[in-house]
Each structure stands twice: as C-alpha cells, then as structure tokens.
Amino acid sequence: MNIRFLTPKMHGLVDYAAAAGLIIFPFVLGIGTSSPIAFWLSIVAGIVVISYSMLTGYAYSAVPMVPFKIHLAIDFVAAVGFALAPFVFGFAGLDAAYYWALSGAVFLVVAVSQPDQETSVRSASAA
Incomplete structure (x- = not known):
C-alpha cells in the first residue's frame, strides 16, 4: 500500500486552503496570548x-517556476520551523499547541504527497 496518495494537483488545493487557515485561524482561535x-x-x-x-x-x-520537489522541501522546512517556534519564541498554552499541530499537519501532507508524479515546470505552464 502506497501512502503517497496526494497528487501535486490535490496538494495545490491543500496549500491554498492551508494558507487561508493560517491567515484566518489566529483570529478565530485567539492565537497570540x-x-x-x-x-x-x-x-x-x-x-x-x-x-x-x-x-x-x-x-x-500563476507562474510555475519552482519544481514540486523543491516545494515539498520548503514545506518540510516550514514544518520544522513550526515545531521549533514555541521554543524559539517562548509560546505557551494554545499558541504552542497551535504551532505543534501545524507542524504535524505539514509533516503529514509532505509524507503523503507524490513527488514522483510531478509535471515538469515547463509542461505545467502549458496546462
């Protein structure tokens, strides 16, 4: 059984939804206490x-310049950053839990994404 079921196209949808969540959730959850x-x-x-x-x-x-495998590497670095943020910035309580949950979610998305199913940057721009 292959756990890498998230195609680059589906990953793109997850990315934009996650970005919206990163912007909206601090207001909804009261992050920053x-x-x-x-x-x-x-x-x-x-x-x-x-x-x-x-x-x-x-x-x-909009402008496909970054290969999907590089995108996944950036996601991985972001997950590490989210995991370390509570320690580096002294977050506590809900703030720390929020960043650890973000870290786990991003690690999971990277783990289930299909890097070998990518299209080339050139062919993606033609689509």
Missing part, C-alpha cells in the same frame, strides 16, 4: 504559502 509573534507568524506564513504556491509547478500556479 503568550506572544504577539504567535499571531503574526501564522499570518505571514499564510502569505508566504500563497506566494510560493503561486510559483510552484503544479496545476494551480
């Missing part, structure tokens, strides 16, 4: 996700 950085880091991360998603060589990109 232990540090205002917790609030703003999520919003900035959402904007960054939108930005590099629009540059990734998959179906929902």
Whole structure:
C-alpha cells in the first residue's frame, strides 16, 4: 500500500486552503496570548504559502517556476520551523499547541504527497 496518495494537483488545493487557515485561524482561535509573534507568524506564513504556491509547478500556479520537489522541501522546512517556534519564541498554552499541530499537519501532507508524479515546470505552464 502506497501512502503517497496526494497528487501535486490535490496538494495545490491543500496549500491554498492551508494558507487561508493560517491567515484566518489566529483570529478565530485567539492565537497570540503568550506572544504577539504567535499571531503574526501564522499570518505571514499564510502569505508566504500563497506566494510560493503561486510559483510552484503544479496545476494551480500563476507562474510555475519552482519544481514540486523543491516545494515539498520548503514545506518540510516550514514544518520544522513550526515545531521549533514555541521554543524559539517562548509560546505557551494554545499558541504552542497551535504551532505543534501545524507542524504535524505539514509533516503529514509532505509524507503523503507524490513527488514522483510531478509535471515538469515547463509542461505545467502549458496546462
């Protein structure tokens, strides 16, 4: 059984939904009680996700310049960053739990994504 079921096209949809969540959830959940950085880091991360998603060589990109495997590497680094943020910035309580949950979700998405099913950057732009 192959656990890598998330195609680049589906990953693109997840990316844009996650970016929206990163921007909206701090308001809904009240993120930032232990540090205002917790609030703003999520919003900035959402904007960054939108930005590099629009540059990734998959179906929902505006200017496909970044290969999908590089996109997955960026996602992995983001997951590590989310896991470390509570320690680096001193987040506590809900703020820390939020970032650890984000980290786990991003690690999961990377783990189930199909890097070998990517289209080339050039062919993605023709689609």
